[in-house]
Amino acid sequence: MIQLDNVSKRYRRKQVLDPFSLTIQEGSSIGIIGPNGAGKSTFLKLIASLEKPSKGALSYEGQPYKQVVKRVRSAIGYVPQDIALYEELTVGQQIAFWKKLEKTKVDDDFLKRMVETLRLDEVMDQPVGQLSGGWKRKVNLCVGLLKNPSICLLDEPTAGVDLAAKEDIIAWLKELHQQGKTLLYISHDWYELRKLSDEYLLFAEKRPVFQGTETALIRQKEELLQSFDEQKDLRRILQHL
Amino acid sequence: MLTYLSLHLNKWRKRPFVILLLAFPLLCTFLLYPFFENTAGETAVPIAVVDEDQSDDSRTVTDRVEDSGRVRLVSQATRAEAETDVQKGAVEAAFIIEKGFQASIRQGEVNEVITWIRNENSALDVFAKEAFGAELMRLALNAKAAVIVEQETETSFEEVFQYSDQFWEPEPLFQVSVTERSPQQPEREEPQLQSWQVTVLQLFFLYAWLLAIFFLYEVTKDENSGRLARIKLIQKTTASYFFAHFVIFAFIGLISYILPLNGLFFLSETPQDLMAAWNIHGIIVAALTFIVTWCLFMAFGKKRWAVYILMLIAVSSFIFTITQTGFTDLWPHQWLLINQ
Ligand SMILES: Nc1ncnc2c1ncn2[C@@H]1O[C@H](COP(=O)(O)OP(=O)(O)O)[C@@H](O)[C@H]1O
Ligand SMILES: [Mg+2]
Numbered sequence: 175m176i177q178l179d180n181v182s183k184r185y186r187r188k189q190v191l192d193p194f195s196l197t198i199q200e201g202s203s204i205g206i207i208g209p210n211g212a213g214k215s216t217f218l219k220l221i222a223s224l225e226k227p228s229k230g231a232l233s234y235e236g237q238p239y240k241q242v243v244k245r246v247r248s249a250i251g252y253v254p255q256d257i258a259l260y261e262e263l264t265v266g267q268q269i270a271f272w273k274k275l276e277k278t279k280v281d282d283d284f285l286k287r288m289v290e291t292l293r294l295d296e297v298m299d300q301p302v303g304q305l306s307g308g309w310k311r312k313v314n315l316c317v318g319l320l321k322n323p324s325i326c327l328l329d330e331p332t333a334g335v336d337l338a339a340k341e342d343i344i345a346w347l348k349e350l351h352q353q354g355k356t357l358l359y360i361s362h363d364w365y366e367l368r369k370l371s372d373e374y375l376l377f378a379e380k381r382p383v384f385q386g387t388e389t390a391l392i393r394q395k396e397e398l399l400q401s402f403d404e405q406k407d408l409r410r411i412l413q414h415l
Numbered sequence: 416m417l418t419y420l421s422l423h424l425n426k427w428r429k430r431p432f433v434i435l436l437l438a439f440p441l442l443c444t445f446l447l448y449p450f451f452e453n454t455a456g457e458t459a460v461p462i463a464v465v466d467e468d469q470s471d472d473s474r475t476v477t478d479r480v481e482d483s484g485r486v487r488l489v490s491q492a493t494r495a496e497a498e499t500d501v502q503k504g505a506v507e508a509a510f511i512i513e514k515g516f517q518a519s520i521r522q523g524e525v526n527e528v529i530t531w532i533r534n535e536n537s538a539l540d541v542f543a544k545e546a547f548g549a550e551l552m553r554l555a556l557n558a559k560a561a562v563i564v565e566q567e568t569e570t571s572f573e574e575v576f577q578y579s580d581q582f583w584e585p586e587p588l589f590q591v592s593v594t595e596r597s598p599q600q601p602e603r604e605e606p607q608l609q610s611w612q613v614t615v616l617q618l619f620f621l622y623a624w625l626l627a628i629f630f631l632y633e634v635t636k637d638e639n640s641g642r643l644a645r646i647k648l649i650q651k652t653t654a655s656y657f658f659a660h661f662v663i664f665a666f667i668g669l670i671s672y673i674l675p676l677n678g679l680f681f682l683s684e685t686p687q688d689l690m691a692a693w694n695i696h697g698i699i700v701a702a703l704t705f706i707v708t709w710c711l712f713m714a715f716g717k718k719r720w721a722v723y724i725l726m727l728i729a730v731s732s733f734i735f736t737i738t739q740t741g742f743t744d745l746w747p748h749q750w751l752l753i754n755q
Binding site: 219222223224243244247248250251252254256257258259260262263267271272274275276277317318320321 | 418422425426429640641642644645646647648649650651
């Protein structure tokens with residue numbers, strides 16, 4: 175269980191997240207939605223311990239992040255929005271490199287299953303730089319989840335990905351959820367969100383404004399749209415419900 | 416540590432010109448050295464020679480000393496003229512090849528056959544003294560061997576002399592001192608590098624420093640692409656990442672300075688002591704410079720602009736030191752020098 179208590183984030187002059195509190199239950203699969211610039215990526219980085227909150231505190235299993243940061247980092251797999259890979263290395267070398275950096279022992283069966291589901295064997299010997307966007311995303315995902323983490327944070331794992339690759343990724347994430355892992359992923363695609371999420375977290379105007387099931391979201395839709403009148407993007411996101 | 420090293424080696428293997436960058440100054444040294452050497456020849460030490468013997472052997476000695484390249488011989492007719500030149504400082508020293516030179520050395524007699532005249536300011540003439548001594552000894556020993564062999568066999572003196580002469584190439588084994596006549600014997604000065612060599616060394620250092628800074632660009636790329644964040648999560652801390660990258664950074668700098676430095680020393684046949692001194696001093700100054708550079712880079716927040724600022728600092732250090740214009744005590748290029 176991860177708790178955020180009155181957390182806010184500010185970069186120098188820019189306030190990115192206004193204070194908010196929320197709880198993430200173990201084993202939940204949460205789809206994070208919201209307009210661009212609402213602070214979704216920053217939210218994931220806070221949970222991943224890659225950024226520190228300006229105010230407030232996070233806790234993992236009841237203990238403050240500051241005290242258990244190593245345990246947090248062991249438990250968390252993070253897939254960044256950008257492709258954070260060495261373009262020169264082949265897919266095989268890439269996986270081997272990150273595996274070597276890993277302090278705890280990598281579960282080879284898990285890795286094998288992931289490579290299989292994402293069909294990465296097909297491109298094992300190709301340099302990452304020469305792959306298409308879809309393949310790069312899949313490798314990016316694979317490296318992020320290499321250590322078989324119990325909490326998976328995914329920042330737009332299917333952005334700019336072709337349909338076939340998207341299906342592979344959804345299948346794999348579904349499997350992870352079934353294994354009981356906690357999933358948090360940012361997406362703009364309702365097809366994918368509906369297949370994976372049992373809960374939604376809606377960001378608007380620098381903070382999460384809704385957390386709950388799809389039914390609850392539909393019930394509150396009009397109210398939300400009225401409160402955030404000027405947010406045209408929000409209307410576009412929610413119109414599909 | 417090794418994981419990061421093999422990562423970079425892997426990258427560089429695919430772009431061989433990166434390896435070339437490391438060896439570039441060394442290559443330049445070997446290609447351009449003949450050019451520098453010729454320019455330097457004009458600044459060779461001027462030495463007066465008076466040949467009072469006018470024999471084959473006396474001519475052989477002067478020719479060979481001349482060919483050794485470090486001195487420029489100025490012929491003088493009389494001992495008096497040579498002494499005046501030394502007094503005036505027109506030449507660093509004078510060597511008089513005494514009458515009866517050839518006869519003496521063909522007997523194997525090397526004492527008091529050449530007189531060395533210098534004044535209290537003479538310093539760089541020791542090269543010439545050593546060269547004369549070496550040639551003298553070579554001729555005398557050959558002669559001695561020839562006399563012995565001639566007694567036992569029927570070969571002529573000339574044949575044996577020629578034959579034994581071959582064994583002297585390329586360097587004589589030891590050197591003899593010649594009779595010295597100097598009003599006040601000055602302290603013998605430590606040999607120093609020539610000023611063009613010092614400038615070239617400073618260029619090498621600039622190159623090495625810039626190349627090392629250029630490597631920091633890789634760190635900024637890791638930071639900007641999110642790979643560093645990934646490393647932070649996977650390794651729990653970035654300490655070993657930064658340690659490994661500092662080591663590679665410093666290694667690139669040190670290698671690309673030390674390689675051409677010794678290449679130059681090798682080509683210019685610099686004495687061992689001098690070589691060791693410049694190497695040790697160079698490694699210490701370079702290591703300190705790289706530590707400070709690294710700390711600045713970290714303090715600047717590993718940003719791309721920091722790389723440009725650091726390159727600017729390196730170039731400033733070189734220019735300000737070479738031209739002796741500003742804050743000269745501050746620049747690594749100044750610390751690099753040994754009592755020049
Ligand atoms: N490192 C940073 N420094 C300054 N501003 C940032 C930084 N990262 C993000 N921001 C700003 O924070 C806001 C929210 O960014 P982000 O969390 O990426 O939003 P989202 O993922 O919802 O599109 C944006 O306006 C962005 O410009
Ligand atoms: Mg984002």
